Amino acid sequence: xxxxxxxxxxxxxxxxxxxxxxxxxxxxxxxxxxxxxxxxxxxxxxxxxxxxxxxxxxxxxxxxxxxxxxxxxxxxxxxxxxxxxxxxxxxxxxxxxxxxxxxxxxxxxxxxxxxxxxxxxxxxxxxxxxxxxxxxxxxxxxxxxxxxxxxxxxxxxxxxxxxxxxxxxxxxxxxxxxxxxxxxxxxxxxxxxxxxxxxxxxxxxxxxxxxxxxxxxxxxxxxxxxxxxxxxxxxxxxxxxxxxxxxxxxxxxxxxxxxxxxxxxxxxxxxxxxxxxxxxxxxxxxxxxxxxxxxxxxxxxxxxxxxxxxxxxxxxxxxxxxxxxxxxxxxxxxxxxxxxxxxxxxxxxxxxxxxxxxxxxxxxxxxxxxxxxxxxxxxxxxxxxxxxxxxxxxxxxxxxxxxxxxxxxxxxxxxxxxxxxxxxxxxxxxxxxxxxxxxxxxxxxxxxxxxxxxxxxxxxxxxxxxx
Numbered sequence: 001x002x003x004x005x006x007x008x009x010x011x012x013x014x015x016x017x018x019x020x021x022x023x024x025x026x027x028x029x030x031x032x033x034x035x036x037x038x039x040x041x042x043x044x045x046x047x048x049x050x051x052x053x054x055x056x057x058x059x060x061x062x063x064x065x066x067x068x069x070x071x072x073x074x075x076x077x078x079x080x081x082x083x084x085x086x087x088x089x090x091x092x093x094x095x096x097x098x099x100x101x102x103x104x105x106x107x108x109x110x111x112x113x114x115x116x117x118x119x120x121x122x123x124x125x126x127x128x129x130x131x132x133x134x135x136x137x138x139x140x141x142x143x144x145x146x147x148x149x150x151x152x153x154x155x156x157x158x159x160x161x162x163x164x165x166x167x168x169x170x171x172x173x174x175x176x177x178x179x180x181x182x183x184x185x186x187x188x189x190x191x192x193x194x195x196x197x198x199x200x201x202x203x204x205x206x207x208x209x210x211x212x213x214x215x216x217x218x219x220x221x222x223x224x225x226x227x228x229x230x231x232x233x234x235x236x237x238x239x240x241x242x243x244x245x246x247x248x249x250x251x252x253x254x255x256x257x258x259x260x261x262x263x264x265x266x267x268x269x270x271x272x273x274x275x276x277x278x279x280x281x282x283x284x285x286x287x288x289x290x291x292x293x294x295x296x297x298x299x300x301x302x303x304x305x306x307x308x309x310x311x312x313x314x315x316x317x318x319x320x321x322x323x324x325x326x327x328x329x330x331x332x333x334x335x336x337x338x339x340x341x342x343x344x345x346x347x348x349x350x351x352x353x354x355x356x357x358x359x360x361x362x363x364x365x366x367x368x369x370x371x372x373x374x375x376x377x378x379x380x381x382x383x384x385x386x387x388x389x390x391x392x393x394x395x396x397x398x399x400x401x402x403x404x405x406x407x408x409x410x411x412x413x414x415x416x417x418x419x420x421x422x423x424x425x426x427x428x429x430x431x432x433x434x435x436x437x438x439x440x441x442x443x444x445x446x447x448x449x450x451x452x453x454x455x456x457x458x459x460x461x462x463x464x465x466x467x
Contacts, residue, residue: 059124059137067392067433068121068139069406070108071399072097073385073424077110079121079139082397082408082431085420088122089139096383099430100154101437103161103176108430110141111151116163118144118179125434134434144184146172153201157247158255159440160204169194171202171212176436201245205255206441209233211268213242213259223259225268236273239266246290246297248320250441256320258297260285265299267320274323285316287336292438294345295321296361300336311378315339315349317361328364330357335378337388340396342411348396350389352377356398356409368414372407373400385427392431399426 068088069080076092098111102118105125110117120142124135149167156162156176163172171192178184192210194200198220200213205225214222220242225234244260253270264278265285285299299316311333317326332351340348346367347359354375358368379386385401395417396409404425408418 059135062134062136065123065125065134065136065434067395067397067431068123069390069397070099070119070121070139070430070432071406071422071424071426072099072110072428073426075424077119077141078422078424080406080420080422082395082418085406085418087423090423091119091139091141093141097428098151099428101156101430101432102154102179103156103159103437104179105432105435105437107179108432109154109161109163111154114147114149114151114165114167116146116148116151116154118142118146118184121432123432123434148172149197152199155201155203155245156438157203158206158438159436162202162204164201166199167197169197169200171210173202173204173210176438199243201243203245203247203255203257206250207254211255211257215242221261223266223268223273225271234268234272236266236275238263238273238275241284243284244286244288244299246288246299247292247438248290248297249293249295256295258288258290258299258318258320260288260299262305265297265316265318265325267318267323269320276318276323276325278325285318287339288318289339289341289347291341291345291361294341294361295319296345296347298339298341298347298349298361299325300334300339301327309378309380311335311352313351315347317347317364326364328359328366330359330366333378335386336382337386340389340391342391342396343394344412346411348389348391348411350387350398356389356396358411358414370409370414370416372398372409372416374402376402383427385425388426388429390429390431392433393435397429397431399429401425401427 067082069082071078076090078090079088081088100109102109106121106123108119110119120140122137122139126133148165152166153164159176161174161176174189195214196216198215198217203211209225209227211225213220221240222237223239224232226232239261241262242259246258248256250256251270257268259266262284264283265276267274280303282305284302287300289298297318299318301312301314301316302310304310313333314327314329330349330351332353334349334351338350345361347361349357354373356370356372357366359366373387376387388399390397394411396411398407404422406420407416410417
């Protein structure tokens, strides 16, 4: 594997290559004790052995890979086979655990306080020239950890994975494929620090530039695009409370990124920022979901600045080509875990009435209304269990916290094709199927695997009007 490192100098940013060290992985039987031990990594470092997720022990070759669902619950993590419903493994681990796809189609990054931990789903796609071999093994929480004060958002885009630490404003970027064999120490990895700690996000762009937010703990209204040489080539300060990000179908000039603000969204396209006009003085889309083949971004649509817990029934469909937004009233409220995108760019919204609404994102037409869960309401605290939706391939996976179940929905048909009982009440969900969630275009030929991983969701606890 080619290994390289570089130091970048950016205006307003401090950039250095990460120092990496190795640790040996724990076994499935002993991992609970290992994960509850104090972290030993120094600030700004990562640890992990290539064997942490690259071991061939207990690995079985299969003809194809069945998607696996990783769920967090109060007390740990569990992994579910989506064909049989079998719980393939559980890992005991205390604390509130957030889940994000790592980008390689196999691993999940677990936000655990001041650490990102790497979880191996056990699905292995091993390429051999023009074909692949597929293997399955037991899921496990590896010893690979990344130090990140207030570990927050993960953005996967065009073969890159960006991690943001709210407590330091630190940004770490690496190739998504680096997770595949656990050899994180062999990958090129960049570390950036914003001007001040804040609840922010970063998106690595295909031209080598970096899109990032600037702000403080008290306020933020600036989004920049910065070159490796340190030049700010695009900037907007007209995005108060910036939160919510998704990438859309690129143009010939490159990436397209939509971001949520408190006065309507802003779109980065063709090297510049474009404001999306809205009718309301206050309009916030803190949850955004994109699709590589669609120019339309799905977003929530909040308009009450004084609400402690706003419960909108309208969604926003942001057209990144025209900098406009269409609103659709789905007739029932939803929350930040309700939204996802289908393999053909469909907009999915799970509403309080228990229906999964499947819409054509271009026209806003409702294609299916699928009865999935019993009627529900958003809990008072966003960390509490509630229904959630994720997509992989042509299936939507819906957790039902009240009934302790997982439902599988055929998106094209609009039918529930599987329901599985769970031993614990699920909180967060991630789905992996072996395919990279957002592969580099040059390598993937614009292949879209149906994941909505280029997203930035609104789960911050310090803004009362959201949670």
